[in-house]
Amino acid sequence: MDIGTLIFAGGGLIFLVFVALFIRKQTQRRLPAPGVDPEKVLADHAGKDSADLDPFRDEADVPVPPAEAAPKQSLSAGLAKTKTGFMAKLNAVIFGRGLDEGLVDELEALLVTSDIGIRTAEKLLEGLKQDLSKQELKDPAAVKKRLEEKIRGIVAQKVAPLALDKGPTVLMVIGVNGVGKTTTIGKLAARYTQEGKKVVLAAGDTFRAAAVQQLEIWGERAGCVVVKGPNEADPASVIFEAIQKAKAEKADLCICDTAGRLHTKVNLMEELKKLKRVMNKAHEGAPHEVLLVLDATTGQNAITQARQFKEAVEVSSLALTKLDGTAKGGVVVAICDELGLPVRYIGIGEKVDDLRDFNADEFVGALFEET
Amino acid sequence: MFGNLEDKLSEILKKVRGHGTLSEDNIKEALRDVRLSLLEADVHFTVVKDFINAVKERAVGQEVKASLTPTQDFIRIVSEELTKIMGGRAAELDLKKKPPVIILMMGLQGSGKTTTTGKLALRLKGQGKKPLVVPADVQRPAAIDQLKTVAGQVGVDCYDTKPGMKAPDIAKLALAQADRQGQDVVLVDTAGRLAIDLELMEELREVKGILNPHYTLLVVDAMTGQDAVNVATEFKNQIGIDGVVMTKLDGDARGGAALSVRAVTGAPIYFAGIGEKMEALEVFYPDRIAQRILGMGDVMSLIEKTSQAYDVKQAKAVAKKLKTDEFTLEDFKEQMQMIRKMGDMKSLLGMIPGMGQAMKKLGNSGPDPDKEMKRIEAMINSMTKAERADADLLNGSRRKRVAEGSGTTVAEVNSFLKRFKESKKMMKRLAKMGPGGLRGMMRGF
Ligand SMILES: Nc1nc2c(ncn2[C@@H]2O[C@H](COP(=O)(O)OP(=O)(O)OP(=O)(O)O)[C@@H](O)[C@H]2O)c(=O)[nH]1
Ligand SMILES: [Mg+2]
Numbered sequence: 001m002d003i004g005t006l007i008f009a010g011g012g013l014i015f016l017v018f019v020a021l022f023i024r025k026q027t028q029r030r031l032p033a034p035g036v037d038p039e040k041v042l043a044d045h046a047g048k049d050s051a052d053l054d055p056f057r058d059e060a061d062v063p064v065p066p067a068e069a070a071p072k073q074s075l076s077a078g079l080a081k082t083k084t085g086f087m088a089k090l091n092a093v094i095f096g097r098g099l100d101e102g103l104v105d106e107l108e109a110l111l112v113t114s115d116i117g118i119r120t121a122e123k124l125l126e127g128l129k130q131d132l133s134k135q136e137l138k139d140p141a142a143v144k145k146r147l148e149e150k151i152r153g154i155v156a157q158k159v160a161p162l163a164l165d166k167g168p169t170v171l172m173v174i175g176v177n178g179v180g181k182t183t184t185i186g187k188l189a190a191r192y193t194q195e196g197k198k199v200v201l202a203a204g205d206t207f208r209a210a211a212v213q214q215l216e217i218w219g220e221r222a223g224c225v226v227v228k229g230p231n232e233a234d235p236a237s238v239i240f241e242a243i244q245k246a247k248a249e250k251a252d253l254c255i256c257d258t259a260g261r262l263h264t265k266v267n268l269m270e271e272l273k274k275l276k277r278v279m280n281k282a283h284e285g286a287p288h289e290v291l292l293v294l295d296a297t298t299g300q301n302a303i304t305q306a307r308q309f310k311e312a313v314e315v316s317s318l319a320l321t322k323l324d325g326t327a328k329g330g331v332v333v334a335i336c337d338e339l340g341l342p343v344r345y346i347g348i349g350e351k352v353d354d355l356r357d358f359n360a361d362e363f364v365g366a367l368f369e370e371t
Numbered sequence: 372m373f374g375n376l377e378d379k380l381s382e383i384l385k386k387v388r389g390h391g392t393l394s395e396d397n398i399k400e401a402l403r404d405v406r407l408s409l410l411e412a413d414v415h416f417t418v419v420k421d422f423i424n425a426v427k428e429r430a431v432g433q434e435v436k437a438s439l440t441p442t443q444d445f446i447r448i449v450s451e452e453l454t455k456i457m458g459g460r461a462a463e464l465d466l467k468k469k470p471p472v473i474i475l476m477m478g479l480q481g482s483g484k485t486t487t488t489g490k491l492a493l494r495l496k497g498q499g500k501k502p503l504v505v506p507a508d509v510q511r512p513a514a515i516d517q518l519k520t521v522a523g524q525v526g527v528d529c530y531d532t533k534p535g536m537k538a539p540d541i542a543k544l545a546l547a548q549a550d551r552q553g554q555d556v557v558l559v560d561t562a563g564r565l566a567i568d569l570e571l572m573e574e575l576r577e578v579k580g581i582l583n584p585h586y587t588l589l590v591v592d593a594m595t596g597q598d599a600v601n602v603a604t605e606f607k608n609q610i611g612i613d614g615v616v617m618t619k620l621d622g623d624a625r626g627g628a629a630l631s632v633r634a635v636t637g638a639p640i641y642f643a644g645i646g647e648k649m650e651a652l653e654v655f656y657p658d659r660i661a662q663r664i665l666g667m668g669d670v671m672s673l674i675e676k677t678s679q680a681y682d683v684k685q686a687k688a689v690a691k692k693l694k695t696d697e698f699t700l701e702d703f704k705e706q707m708q709m710i711r712k713m714g715d716m717k718s719l720l721g722m723i724p725g726m727g728q729a730m731k732k733l734g735n736s737g738p739d740p741d742k743e744m745k746r747i748e749a750m751i752n753s754m755t756k757a758e759r760a761d762a763d764l765l766n767g768s769r770r771k772r773v774a775e776g777s778g779t780t781v782a783e784v785n786s787f788l789k790r791f792k793e794s795k796k797m798m799k800r801l802a803k804m805g806p807g808g809l810r811g812m813m814r815g816f
Binding site for chain 1: 407410411412413415416479480481482483510511512513514516517518519520521524565566567592594595596597598601602619621622623624625627628647712713
């Protein structure tokens with residue numbers, strides 16, 4: 001890294017470190033904290049005497065007890081705490097009560113390889129011992145059945161069909177690069193056009209090369225209008241115009257494509273917020289639905305994606321694409337669980353009719369399918 | 372160098388000291404931690420299993436040398452095993468072969484093949500090559516246009532694929548054209564495809580047969596989960612893989628897919644895509660990704676985030692204020708707002724070495740850093756302008772007012788102000804160290 005970048009980031013980093021230390025301090029006072037001492041770490045790295053660099057060290061400081069000494073947490077008190085020694089605990093408790101260790105391994109492998117994530121997997125498995133009797137725990141079929149039910153319970157979030165009575169209903173489609181936003185829009189447009197609805201598409205991805213042409217081809221396939229701007233147009237004005245047009249033509253639905261963006265890009269997330277405001281300006285109450293598209297091949301990062309997009313623009317539902325592949329998209333279990341976002345659609349191919357409404361039973365069935 | 376994992380391990384391995392050797396028992400917890408870290412980073416389940424077994428096998432029975440701490444011993448083993456899989460040094464394409472050097476790009480839908488093709492062409496052009504890029508993605512709408520546009524942007528020749536052409540024909544004709552035009556590199560972009568799509572895989576085999584490429588590169592999205600192993604296995608078995616490009620590494624995915632793909636293919640990872648711009652392609656550094664996968668404080672991406680949120684002027688202004696002791700509560704509030712823009716505090720703090728583990732441990736019951744920030748903000752909001760400019764004005768009765776106004780307690784206000792002052796001192800010292808000092812501070816990460 002060059003000095004320029006360092007200066008560039010310096011001010012902020014310093015401040016962040018400050019906040020880190022500050023909050024860490026608060027933490028220490030309230031909770032027997034783990035045996036990590038960031039003050040010391042930072043000091044060590046700075047090559048300074050830690051006592052010299054640590055302004056927080058005062059007599060009111062209780063010595064930090066080792067991690068093992070932390071008080072026993074209630075089982076429901078959050079995933080994070082189940083971390084240390086979970087398998088040991090699980091073995092002691094479940095195994096002690098008769099759940100076969102081989103079965104635990106098998107289930108864990110199944111859950112993790114479907115991208116459910118080790119934390120959610122542990123949480124689910126841990127839940128079993130509360131739900132099942134000693135006798136049932138010995139029965140692999142019963143254990144699996146209960147596990148399936150649990151997952152189904154998490155992902156089966158009620159979601160009403162998209163209401164098309166907002167004259168027009170505005171649907172904002174967002175997500176990271178390459179997840180399938182434009183394709184999903186094309187499929188949706190085709191579906192609603194076939195149902196006799198009038199659909200307008202907004203070519204809001206003015207950034208990626210040929211993104212507009214891509215949407216136009218989908219518009220042709222679906223048989224609906226695509227509103228686009230001149231080259232390198234401002235996405236906000238394209239979207240504004242599209243919604244105006246949808247209003248004027250009394251369309252039922254206006255679907256807005258947006259450029260793919262990583263949730264870590266501050267300016268691009270700000271741009272998304274702006275787009276949302278513009279939609280509301282063009283048509284009060286818009287967007288009526290903010291659809292976050294997730295790629296089923298994505299691993300644990302999808303959780304962060306969902307969290308950040310939700311925070312930025314209040315995502316209302318999810319579309320899970322590429323389920324026609326070998327990936328199972330298990331990460332949505334964690335997303336449904338943590339963020340309460342329902343899955344509305346799934347993508348199962350590249351053709352115009354490869355879109356389905358999400359079905360919890362099918363999803364769970366596929367998770368547990370032998371591959 | 373192993374950041375928070377190292378902290379955690381040293382805690383655990385303290386117990387080993389005095390035992391003399393590493394045993395299965397005394398490294399159990401450490402191994403469990405490594406395992407969890409890898410799984411959370413999306414490394415494939417069985418790859419993790421093999422890795423943990425390899426580490427265990429090597430570690431158990433090792434004598435803990437008096438000169439080294441057990442932590443260092445253990446970490447050395449973990450890191451050596453990781454390096455074994457990841458490959459130690461950055462790999463480079465050998466372009467000195469008889470021209471034209473032919474490179475075939477393949478991968479799943481949306482992994483970034485087209486963009487990477489453009490980036491690679493630009494890079495090779497910069498090395499004095501005369502590349503021809505070939506749009507052979509006849510599946511996705513406007514994919515051909517996309518590559519043509521990209522080629523125009525980076526100023527390289529592009530084969531003029533016509534609608535309706537078949538991929539193998541494109542390959543044939545493009546090769547002939549490359550010969551005629553004396554292009555020394557040919558980069559062929561193909562449609563994204565699932566490895567279970569037999570028809571499309573057959574097409575790819577055919578294209579490969581015609582091209583007889585020097586390099587068949589698999590393009591893998593860094594955010595890929597467990598499926599990376601299936602993808603790599605299938606593409607390897609059905610097509611053959613000479614190398615890998617990891618894309619979208621500018622995000623905050625831990626990139627465990629890199630480890631999975633390496634373990635399966637053994638092929639070198641040549642490049643890392645780190646942004647949407649055409650210049651955003653880097654040589655892939657195995658050691659960096661190894662650290663990232665292990666979840667060590669990700670200072671690099673923290674810095675990246677910071678530099679996105681701040682402009683240079685702001686950063687300089689803050690640094691100056693810190694140095695000269697002019698940093699006020701108002702500045703503090705502004706800073707907090709800037710940082711809030713960068714993402715949620717929990718994940719930001721997780722990037723600071725030593726903090727990640729602490730944050731995780733806090734779980735849901737501990738103080739939520741984001742809420743904590745809001746409380747602080749509320750306190751500052753309840754202060755007058757003069758108070759914000761000079762915290763010393765805040766006497767007992769003023770503090771009481773602030774506490775009431777912000778829905779906090781006087782004790783909380785007191786503690787905040789105390790820490791504000793203390794931290795200011797420390798930040799001043801850090802700021803004075805300047806970039807050099809900061810660099811020193813970060814060298815270990
Ligand atoms: N197999 C399969 N491929 C899909 C599915 N949905 C989208 N794709 C493919 O994924 C690739 C990317 O899709 P796009 O619709 O361009 O994705 P995007 O999110 O709009 O991409 P950007 O605008 O570039 O960020 C294309 O090749 C699509 O054909 C799906 O459900 N299954
Ligand atoms: Mg798109």
